[in-house]
Amino acid sequence: MSTNTTCPTRVYSSGMWGGHVCGLTAKHEHEGVMYCKRHHPPTYKAKRQAQSDKWAEQTRREVEAGKQAAAKAAEQKRRAECFPDLLEALQLILPMAKGYAHQHNVGSNQAYCDQAESVIAKATQ
Ligand SMILES: [Zn+2]
Numbered sequence: 286m287s288t289n290t291t292c293p294t295r296v297y298s299s300g301m302w303g304g305h306v307c308g309l310t311a312k313h314e315h316e317g318v319m320y321c322k323r324h325h326p327p328t329y330k331a332k333r334q335a336q337s338d339k340w341a342e343q344t345r346r347e348v349e350a351g352k353q354a355a356a357k358a359a360e361q362k363r364r365a366e367c368f369p370d371l372l373e374a375l376q377l378i379l380p381m382a383k384g385y386a387h388q389h390n391v392g393s394n395q396a397y398c399d400q401a402e403s404v405i406a407k408a409t410q
Contacts, residue, residue, distance in 0.1 A: 292321035372408050375401055 292311045297304035311319035315326045322328060379401050386394035 289319050292324050293318065294320060294324035368408075372405065376405055379405065 289311055292307035292309045294307040295304045296307050307321055307324055309321035309323075311321055313320050313322055313325035313328065320326070379398065382394075382401065383398050386398045
């Protein structure tokens with residue numbers, strides 16, 4: 286049975302050589318010794334674990350955000366590298382499409398050609 290009424294935990298802080306005894310009122314028992322709430326070993330351990338879990342989660346999120354940013358940049362680069370070929374293909378195919386749309390003036394055929402012309406103009410300005 287514990288008899289101490291003040292927390293016996295030795296506390297170290299910067300600038301204080303050798304530390305000092307906590308000395309706060311001890312109301313929390315652990316393995317026969319009484320501690321203050323802060324230094325009660327299970328409570329202290331749970332708090333440290335919670336902080337550690339929080340940092341681990343924060344790190345995991347930062348790593349994930351970095352991966353997503355890298356993947357997005359890689360996708361933008363891949364698309365940009367396709368751009369000249371896509372533009373050239375559209376420029377080559379547009380006259381044929383216009384001929385087809387002229388002969389088959391139905392649905393949105395003409396509108397698709399107009400849209401293609403507009404996109405080419407925007408891309409080559
Ligand atoms: Zn204490």
